[in-house]
Amino acid sequence: MDISRLSHQGRSLQIFLLSLLLLWLLCGRASHAQKDVLFMHGILSGAQEFDYFTTLINEYRPGTRVHAIKMYEELSSIIPLWDQVAAIRDEFGPILTNTSSDGVILVSYSQGGIISRGILQSMKHNVETFISLSGPLAGQFGDTYYLRFFFPLFLKDNIYRLFYSDIGQDTSVGNYWNDPHHQDLYRNFSNYLGLLNNETFFVNPQSKEFRQNFLRVKNVVLIGGPDDGVITPWQSSHFGVYDANETVQPMEKQKFYQTDAFGLKTLNEAGRLHIHTVPNITHTHWHKTEMIFEKFVLPWL
Ligand SMILES: *[C@@H]1O[C@H](CO)[C@@H](O)[C@H](O)[C@H]1NC(C)=O
Ligand SMILES: *[C@@H]1O[C@H](CO)[C@@H](O)[C@H](O)[C@H]1NC(C)=O
Ligand SMILES: *[C@@H]1O[C@H](CO)[C@@H](O)[C@H](O)[C@H]1NC(C)=O
Ligand SMILES: *[C@@H]1O[C@H](CO)[C@@H](O)[C@H](O)[C@H]1NC(C)=O
Ligand SMILES: *[C@@H]1O[C@H](CO)[C@@H](O)[C@H](O)[C@H]1NC(C)=O
DSSP: OOHHHHHHHHHHHHHHHHHHHHHHHHHHHHHHHHHEEEOOOOOOGGGGHEEEHHHHHHHHSSSOOOEOOOOGEEEEEEEOHHHHHHHHHHHHHHHTTTTSSSSSEEEEHHHEEEHHHHHHHSSSSOOOEEEEOOTTTTTTTTHHHHHHHHHHOOOTTTTTHHHHHHHGGGGGHTTOOOOOOOHHHHHOOOSSSSHHHTSSSOTTTHHHHHHHHHHHHHHEEEEEOOTSSSSGGGGGGOOOOEHHHHHOOOGGHHHHHTTTTSHOOOOHHHOEEEEOSSOOOGGGGGGGGGHHIIIIGGGGG
């Protein structure tokens, strides 16, 4: 046996294995680099809300294409949601429908969550994962700073008079106002949340399409918690709704769930719905907390 020949072979093998490892690492990196993350901001705010998470993505998953949606910021966040959804679809359609991307991930905060529902239900997108940070996904019924900001003359108990009218539906908040004491009016007027949930008296001719579109998402991740302080009830972030006694009834008790009106039940039964309750996070901190990013966003990137 020629020892030097053997060690030479050994070295070749070593170099070969090292090259393989390097190639694997490079490909691994490259595959991460081909994902797209879209961020949709909340009411009375803008794309900069996601500056912190963008920094974290650049750090943990360098090369990921991050797109913070810089539309309908600040005061224009009150514009009716179908208008916002249509314009966002136009602007970000090529990314939302990209079949070559290694994964399109839509991350939304607060009102951005209900806007995202509109996008995901109304187009043939290619979004793989939808992550909602404290979104009023099943509506809002509460006196919060933004209600007082836009509608200082109203209280939550009487604002249905405005919101459940054609004029009221010309505001984003009216579009997802869900007053448990005036459900007949809600079903007669809510042309956004009511349509998304297929619970209006008037018929949505596209309800089946809306459902098929929503089911294109592989995984839906819902994050919310009892110390939120703005989304009311906070369980709306998990599709919970107040009943007529203002007791929160969970998603499973809702007709839209039981009839699988937009695919929520299908997603849940297939293990594609991931619901997380996180205490001690106030509304403005969901997107500013590293733990939230690490536990609930990073695993999907
Ligand atoms: C779609 O993804 C591919 C592969 O990552 C990329 O080259 C292309 O630029 C993307 N298209 C858009 C519109 O983002
Ligand atoms: C629904 O709205 C129509 C007008 O758009 C009105 O005629 C009807 O009375 C309303 N019904 C309820 C239950 O509010
Ligand atoms: C509300 O509470 C009352 C009294 O506790 C009860 O009779 C009624 O059935 C409740 N309504 C709903 C919708 O749960
Ligand atoms: C939506 O509701 C209507 C009745 O109001 C029903 O005919 C239709 O099948 C529902 N769509 C879906 C997707 O469940
Ligand atoms: C709640 O959050 C505050 C502020 O982030 C922190 O100082 C405190 O330790 C937290 N409390 C618990 C019980 O996690």
